[in-house]
Amino acid sequence: MTLITGLDHLHTTNTLTLEQLQPCFTSALTTCATQRAPWPSLFPFAQQEVQAFAKLSQPLLTLVSSDWLTSQLFLQHTLADFKPHTAPLYLLDQTAGQAGYFHSELTVEPGRYRKQSKAVQDTINDHLGDHEDGDIHAVAAKRIGFLESASRAQLFGEVYNGADGTLQLKPGALACHLGGILVVQLPALLEDPTLWQDLKRCIESQTISWHDAVCLQPPKSPLPQGRFAAAIKVILVGSREQLAELHHLDPDAAQNASMFTELASEVRANESNMPAIQDFICQIAAPFSVSLDLPFLNALLQHLSQLREHREYIKFNGKYLQRLLGRLCLDETPLTPEKLQQVLRQIRAAMTLPQKYSDESIAEQQIPISLTGNAIGQVNGLSVVELDGHPLEFGEVFRVTAAEYLGDGEVIDVERKADMAGNIHSKSMMIVESYLSQVFAKKHHIPFSANVVFEQSYSHSEGDSASIATYVAVISALSQCPVKQTVAITGAMDQQGHVLAVGGINDKIMALYRTTQVCQLEHKVSVLIPHANLINLNLDSDILAGVAEGKIDIISIGHVSEALDLALTEHQGWQDVYARIKQRFKSLQDDDDETLGSHWDWLTKWFR
Known part of the structure; x- marks a missing residue:
């Protein structure tokens, strides 16, 4: 018998039991029933990188994540202690000279430029050049902001004509977060590549220009020239595929991303992680005001594990969990494993037409x-x-x-x-x-x-x-x-x-x-x-x-x-x-040999 490579390592065939066909998380849930841990601790390296980004001078961080809601909650928690190191922000509308934004630790009363103290006027002139007059507005600068679907107006603001003919500027998210951190979802930038190019220019130069804003009507006076300095920090959030598309559109984008981190779309559902996983589920479920008992949590984790196709991991996606809980809470009946299975069957039944035709x-x-x-x-x-x-x-x-x-x-x-x-x-x-x-x-x-x-x-x-x-x-x-x-x-x-x-x-x-x-x-x-x-x-x-x-x-x-x-x-x-x-094979070969032999005998007899 020919030696067959690998047979020395055969394992005994195994008819599987029910316990091997579906995971059970009851033990881990019971062990951690009285424990809680903040769920962002599931991603310690991402936490460290985001916190370092907030302290360093790097202007851009790329966060790879397939779910915007999970990213938003993660950043809100991780940056909870972030405090911008900037003075209050003000906007000076143009009447003469350079218009734009400026920071001032001095007391600034919103109103006309010429009514400000000389110290304030000197601060404005240092930031924007010499001025004779203009309207000063306080800008409600924000610590951290999120743009899920950024448009040019949302990002850079709007320019329009005031009643007195002067240029007016409605600040965009970028201006409102000068000195803070602005989180932008990547798909909007992929839909309008020019938006990304303008944002990249602002990030690289740490300046903002009025020419990037949206003009709602032809301006009665020329837009101010030049760019003014601004402390800009941006976090881009998107999936790997979206990031690859950005790099395809702009090969230099990979080099401009000075910092990089990612959130996994799945986490290991073991005893050490279970307190944090429960914290995440409870945070998503909080707006629905529902009770989550042990049997339901076990059934929910089994479903999330099935989506991941791994007995030890679960799908970690806040948006999906939010939608599922919203569907479960359409009525006021308690959440049970049976109700979860019923809803999942309804959802699947609505998508099984091709499967039905196949059957x-x-x-x-x-x-x-x-x-x-x-x-x-x-x-x-x-x-x-x-x-x-x-x-x-x-x-x-x-x-x-x-x-x-x-x-x-x-x-x-x-x-x-x-x-x-x-x-x-x-x-x-x-x-x-x-x-x-x-x-x-x-x-x-x-x-x-x-x-x-x-x-x-x-x-x-x-x-x-x-x-x-x-x-x-x-x-x-x-x-x-x-x-x-x-x-x-x-x-x-x-x-x-x-x-x-x-x-x-x-x-x-x-x-x-x-x-x-x-x-x-x-x-x-x-x-x-x-x-x-x-x-x-x-x-x-x-x-x-x-x-x-x-x-x-x-x-x-x-x-x-x-x-x-x-x-x-x-x-x-x-x-x-x-x-x-x-x-x-041997019989066929013997037949061939016998046939060949008979032909040889016939030939030798013929020429004898």
Whole structure:
């Protein structure tokens, strides 16, 4: 028997229990029931960087975050002790000389310039040049401000004509936060690149110009020339994708960002973090005036963990949590796990039209999926369907078939040949062929080739999660051992035959269980998943009920040989399957040798 790399590290196949299919946070919640910690402590490095930014002279900080609300609450808490080191701010409208903003520790009475004390006039002249007159207005300078959707008027202000014909300026957010910190969401700057260029110029030069403001009407007198000094500190908030787009529009933007930090969109839900997580949930829930008991918090964390697809992490997004709690609080009934599940079903049901059409096509046998009996060279695979413009991804069962014929050991991927597959998919098919050669072609050439088809696949295929299903289908075709159609398989593989983790594992398991319901099956089905995906399991209560009732088994595997043992029939183990294939190869080679020998005998007899 040929040595198969990696078999020394096999783990025992494992039929999973209910405890392995959904995490439980009750213990961590109970342990921390009387404890509270400020939730920004979940991001200590980001806290340190923001606090350092407030103290240093750097004018720009980039904060990578996918959620504006979470960023806003985080910065409000982290900068709670921030105090601008600037004097009160005033605005001088132009009548003569340079108009603009100035700081003064002296007592300034809003009104005419010429009515101010000489000391105040000297301060104004030092800031803005010599003046003869003008109107002075106090500007309500703010410590920290947030612009979620910045326009030019909101950012730089507005210029208009006063009743007496003088230019008037309505300060923008940038002017109102001179000496403070202005937090700007990035998408608004991407919509109007000129807005970013003007803001960048202000940040780099630490000056403001009246020419950046919006003129609501043609000014009756010329706008003041030049720029006046201003202490500007800005925090840009956006996702990685938005930041990459900004760098694409302005390659110099990365160099101008003197400081950088980020907020993760997920956090580990362990006992040490649980007090801070509870603090965050309670802060978001406070406006709704609702009671959050232990069972509800556990169910909520299970849902957030399911969104993250990780048993030890939860999705950390204030906006999503706010919307969900708002939906739950449409009526005044208490928040319970049952109510949460009901609302989540309603939300999902509103987005399942494509999934419904997919299920109907299987029920009507438009797409023939068999979950009964046995078949040679046919395996039920599992995929995740992503539709452009649709928020919901859903799992789907599909057929992988393999047909063998005399050849040279090549595994021909029809999807790739038809230009219907991506690079990752193509790579996975090459790995299947490579491992097949390692097992059977170290001493002799493989005398067969095989075509592999994803049946009724009409869209672009991508990913490597069908690798194990493909390998099982090819081995079934070569050995003529049937595949159990009650088994579905998902998993990637490496060149040693180890089963690797895949994405969307919960959606894929749900797809198989949903198909059994659509087809009204009464017998048990099984799904083989990578052992490495155990950390990602977080299944709905419907599937948990199906497992408890014995309708579906979820089995983890670590090597392709385990998939052969579980998926193929009419054999005595994967060694027997491989032995049959080798015997088939040998029989074909013996036939070739016998044919060649008879031809040689005929030739020697002819020329004797």
